[in-house]
Amino acid sequence: MDCKLRAKNCGGCPLLGLDYAEQLKQKEATVKKLLGKYGPVNAIRGMENPYHYRNKVISPYAPAKGAKRKGKDAKLARADILTGMYETGTHRLIPTDTCAIENETAKKVTLAIRDIMARWSMEPYNEDTGAGFVRHAVVRVGHKSGEVLVTVVTNGEEFPASKAFCRELVRRVPEVTTIVQNVNTRQTNVILGDKERVLFGPGFILDTLCGLTFRISSQSFYQVNAVQTEVLYGLAVE
Numbered sequence: 001m002d003c004k005l006r007a008k009n010c011g012g013c014p015l016l017g018l019d020y021a022e023q024l025k026q027k028e029a030t031v032k033k034l035l036g037k038y039g040p041v042n043a044i045r046g047m048e049n050p051y052h053y054r055n056k057v058i059s060p061y062a063p064a065k066g067a068k069r070k071g072k073d074a075k076l077a078r079a080d081i082l083t084g085m086y087e088t089g090t091h092r093l094i095p096t097d098t099c100a101i102e103n104e105t106a107k108k109v110t111l112a113i114r115d116i117m118a119r120w121s122m123e124p125y126n127e128d129t130g131a132g133f134v135r136h137a138v139v140r141v142g143h144k145s146g147e148v149l150v151t152v153v154t155n156g157e158e159f160p161a162s163k164a165f166c167r168e169l170v171r172r173v174p175e176v177t178t179i180v181q182n183v184n185t186r187q188t189n190v191i192l193g194d195k196e197r198v199l200f201g202p203g204f205i206l207d208t209l210c211g212l213t214f215r216i217s218s219q220s221f222y223q224v225n226a227v228q229t230e231v232l233y234g235l236a237v238e
Contacts (some may be wrong), residue, residue: 054103055225057140062125062159076121113150135184150179157183159199163198204220
């Protein structure tokens, strides 16, 4: 489904159906309405290329409606596993194989994990029953470095064949430089749990922003749009 059509339901980018110039116009009008009475509001600074800029991608995994395994040893089909974005105001997943704002390498990772899950019968997490193993993948991509951190959020500490999983993921997406398992067994909307272990690589990535080097882990805060972050900080310095 085309991203602009899907945006009506997808909760990730509700303004995507508008031309970028119109998006900026609406945002500038909102800021002026909120802050204009306190002083002048300068023109908004847009991006030259407002696509695939999001360097952090969070993808939940869930069983497709009606998906049932026929026996304990039966294989999952790829169609049995949903991954994408939640519909606005709901917890209904809108499947997305492409996204106009997510980093393309990060998207490759989330889809590769879905395919590995299906191939190896790794059950996606079911919010209603609390069953299933893989809850989320959180992928962070260094804007300048290109390093990729993958955090696999699991509903339990035991990760069978974790080394083989890492080898297969790196084979499918060679850009991946490190993989971390995060354990979250609580029935909650909070994505990350408190326990982690490094499965592959150093457990963090490095990236450069405004001439400074940052070490980014699964729990780090880092602006998701590094291009506009540098513009923003430059304006602040001025």
